[in-house]
Amino acid sequence: MGKTFWSLSEVIETFEVDEVFLQALEEEDIIGPTCPETSRKKRFSEQDLEKLRLVKILHEEMGVNLAGVDIILRMRQTMFEMRSQFDTILEDLARSLKETLEKES
Numbered sequence: 497m498g499k500t501f502w503s504l505s506e507v508i509e510t511f512e513v514d515e516v517f518l519q520a521l522e523e524e525d526i527i528g529p530t531c532p533e534t535s536r537k538k539r540f541s542e543q544d545l546e547k548l549r550l551v552k553i554l555h556e557e558m559g560v561n562l563a564g565v566d567i568i569l570r571m572r573q574t575m576f577e578m579r580s581q582f583d584t585i586l587e588d589l590a591r592s593l594k595e596t597l598e599k600e601s
Contacts, residue, residue: 501539511548524562
């Protein structure tokens with residue numbers, strides 16, 4: 497996508513959603529656009545847009561309600577965090593094993 501932040505009108509046009517739908521996502525804490533100090537206009541981050549893309553798939557194509565979407569997105573985030581922790585553990589284990597093998601050589 498390439499941009500740091502997107503305006504409300506850009507998000508509505510690009511994702512073919514209406515402002516009411518975006519407000520519902522804000523109320524469910526699924527997305528959290530920011531308002532810069534210099535402007536009262538909402539700005540959406542790349543993270544918000546990725547969530548919106550997933551919301552559209554889950555909600556429109558799969559019929560998941562917004563509460564269910566919220567749960568799925570939170571579980572997805574937890575899985576990513578667990579994967580990162582697991583990768584760190586494996587890297588530490590591999591480094592330790594390599595050091596042990598080098599000492600024995």
